[in-house]
Every structure is written in C-alpha cells, then in structure tokens.
Amino acid sequence: MSIPNLLSIIRILLVPVFVYLYNFQNSYLLAALVILLSGLTDVADGYIARHFNMITKLGIVLDPVADKLTQAVVLVCVVIRNPEILFLVIVFFIKEICMLSGGAYFMAKKWDPVPAKWFGKLSTFVFYEVMFFMILFPNMVPTVKMILAGISAVMLVIAFILYIRVFVRIVRKGNSDTI
Secondary structure, three states: OOHHHHHHHHHHHHHHHHHHHHHHOOOHHHHHHHHHHHHHHHHHHHHHHHHOOOOOHHHHHHHHHHHHHHHHHHHHHHHHHOHHHHHHHHHHHHHHHHHHHHHHHHHHOOOOOOOOOHHHHHHHHHHHHHHHHHHHOOOOOHHHHHHHHHHHHHHHHHHHHHHHHHHHHHHHHOOHHHO
C-alpha cells in the first residue's frame, strides 16, 4: 500500500461523507470543503506517485476509479438540486462511457492505458471548480449556474475530442507504447 494509493482510498471514502453532508445535512460549506479536500488529495496523489516513483498497478486503476466515482456522485447530487444543468450530466456520462470503452479496447489489445493529458487535467480542474461553487452557493442565480455548467461542458467536450485524437493515433500505430 503506497501513499498515493492510500490517498485514492481516502478520496473514495470521502464520497459518502459528501453525500451525507450535501443531501442530508444541507451543510453546503462542509460539503464544499470535502470536495476541496478530495481535489487536493487527487493532486497530492499524482504528484507523489510521479515525483517519488510510487506508481503502482493498483494505483493506475484506483486513481481513475476514485476520480470518476467522485465526479459522478457530486454531479448527480448537484443536478438533483439544479435540474436545469442536466445537460452537463449527459455530456459527462457520454464522455466517460466512451473513454471507458476505449480503455477496455486497449486492455483487450494488451496495450498500456493512455496516461492523463494536460487537457484532461484542465477539464477536471474546471469541473471541480464549477461543482465547488455550485455546492458552496446553492442559491446562485440560475443564469450563472447555466453559464458555469456550460463552461464545464465545453471543457469536457474539448478534452474528449483531444483524447479521441490520441486514441486514433495509437490505434493507427498499433500500440500505446508509441505515444
């Protein structure tokens, strides 16, 4: 058990804490702080894993599971209270289902997974910022919510398109070791 793996497990354990605080306690400040803590552990996890050469096979699986589980649960919780941003859920899940399918294809070919790229990290950062502010300010003006959700959706689409380009390049070359 490495420190990055432990941080990923902490992120997974923070998910029900967030759900409880946001949905059952209406404690928006604490729920937002849990999301902030989750994001910080995600950054620390990646930094420690790369900087101290603590990348493990478990971590390669655990980190994205923690990320996507957190993002999906937070998004669904926020959309339940803000149905006007349902389009963001649709964009998020289409992207993630396609990315998961691409990952499964790579696994079937016994290729290495595609590592996170800067545009994916930027999209994730924007997503977390949007969710953080929507959680922290639940009475935000609907127009502002729509604009923030729209920015996040655009970033998700851009990252998705850029990842498709990476996947296509890899498939054309015949393996993921070349990227």
